[in-house]
Structures are given as C-alpha cells and as structure tokens.
Amino acid sequence: MSEVMVDVHDVHKSFGPQEVLRGVDLQVRAGEVTVVLGPSGSGKSTLLRTINHLEKVSHGWISVDGELIGYRRSGGRLYELREKDVRRQRTNIGFVFQNFNLFPHLTVLENLVEAPVSALRRPRRRAAEAARRLLERVGLADKADAYPRQLSGGQQQRVAMARALALEPKVLLFDEPTSALDPELVGEVLDVIKDLARTGTTMIVVTHEIGFAREVADTVVFMDDGVVVEKGPPAAVLDAPRHERTRAFLSKVL
Numbered sequence: 001m002s003e004v005m006v007d008v009h010d011v012h013k014s015f016g017p018q019e020v021l022r023g024v025d026l027q028v029r030a031g032e033v034t035v036v037l038g039p040s041g042s043g044k045s046t047l048l049r050t051i052n053h054l055e056k057v058s059h060g061w062i063s064v065d066g067e068l069i070g071y072r073r074s075g076g077r078l079y080e081l082r083e084k085d086v087r088r089q090r091t092n093i094g095f096v097f098q099n100f101n102l103f104p105h106l107t108v109l110e111n112l113v114e115a116p117v118s119a120l121r122r123p124r125r126r127a128a129e130a131a132r133r134l135l136e137r138v139g140l141a142d143k144a145d146a147y148p149r150q151l152s153g154g155q156q157q158r159v160a161m162a163r164a165l166a167l168e169p170k171v172l173l174f175d176e177p178t179s180a181l182d183p184e185l186v187g188e189v190l191d192v193i194k195d196l197a198r199t200g201t202t203m204i205v206v207t208h209e210i211g212f213a214r215e216v217a218d219t220v221v222f223m224d225d226g227v228v229v230e231k232g233p234p235a236a237v238l239d240a241p242r243h244e245r246t247r248a249f250l251s252k253v254l
C-alpha cells in the first residue's frame, strides 16, 4: 500500500449560516486517481477549494504529503501558517478549472513559464525548456507562441494542465475540466488525464463523465449535501451502489 498523499479529516465549511461541507473524510493514496461525483451544489468545488487554500475550513483539517494545509501543530494546538508557507504549499497542489483560467495576455509558453520562475525561482531558460517538454506531452508543441484566444477550448484546457504540471505538484485537482467544452473536444482532454494517471500522478477529479470514472478511477466518491455518501472502487459504486441517493443520481447521469 502506498502512502496517503491527501488526507481530509472531518472537514466542515460554512458560508454564513449555510453549512456546505458537513464532515467530509477522504484519503487519496500517492499515485491514485479519485473521481468525485455528485449533484450540483453538493460541495464538490468547495472541497477541492479547501484543499488548495482557496477556502479556509471551518472545522477539521487537511494534509497533503503529511503536511497540514494552512496550519501547523504545536503542543497539541493548531496555528495558522504564514503567508509564505501557504504560497509554498500551493505550489505543491495543481488546480485545473472548468474555465481554463489562462492568462489571456501571455502566450502559451509564457503561461507555463510564469509560475516556475516567480514561485519556484527557476531560471527562465530552464523553465522554458521544461515548458516545451510539457507542451509536447499534451500534444501542443506547435502552439508555444499562440495566445489562448487563438486556441480551441480543448487546447486551452490542455495548456492549463501543462501549466499546472509545470510546478511539479504532488497532487492535481480538476474541477469539472470538460464541462465547458463542446462534446467533440472532451475526449482530447480526458486522454491527457488518462496519460497522467498511467504515469502515477495523484489526482482528484470532479467530473460527470461516468465512463471516464469507470476506466480511470481507483476510487469513486459520491457526495451529496455536503457529505460523502459512499466511496469505493468504480465497479462497486457505479454498478452496485449501496445508497438510494447514489442510485438516484446515477440513474440521471447514465
């Protein structure tokens, strides 16, 4: 058994009076792919955002590669991390958004070089060499000098994945990476994620692509109303769900 890379422990998150996460537990082992399913509003994006410091948890804790996210423990108490430690942690956690979020005024290559140079202090030439290798990996070596607006949605999302990989993260988080794409562009993005899975990248993928979950996931997690309703291997959760809420959801998306 490989080590736990992401550990989410009894995480609660409230926005004002609304409790959006109501005690989520989740363990993702190094090299494994976890697919998170669930209806709109069930808290999937909020869960990913707490892992990447985009939201602070109200209760509970999260660790990535053994390090508490946003906090450190001392004498049994939790202390908030300093801004520079938070920035360092965030470089370990790649995030791929539904709407790509590329820098529109930068070329594809510049999009990939920016963070390694500014956050990891890599020499620009080395960062550019690594960026070209990543573009090759996502099949876009010929687009290095293009601007995002000149690319299709599928190509932009592949650039966004390469950009996330440029920081050599310990885990990659995907929030509905294909739901903004025309149907014919979904496959090229899922193919890149499959390739990453084959090479042992630790990933948490929120998606409604059930076929992809079946093929690629080590673990499928079904969330509803701020809790994990059930989780297990794809064959168990997708083909023999134990909970009525999971069955109801699957009957709508399959």
Ligand code: ADP
Pocket (backbone or CB within 6 Å): 015, 020, 038, 039, 040, 041, 042, 043, 044, 045, 046, 047
């Ligand atoms: P999902 O990704 O599963 O659709 P979300 O995590 O985006 O669900 O949202 C869960 C709930 O939290 C929704 O009711 C949403 O309106 C609410 N929510 C999310 N972000 C915020 C926020 N920043 N402020 C207030 N409410 C929010």
Ligand code: MG
Pocket (backbone or CB within 6 Å): 044, 045, 046, 175
């Ligand atoms: Mg969402």
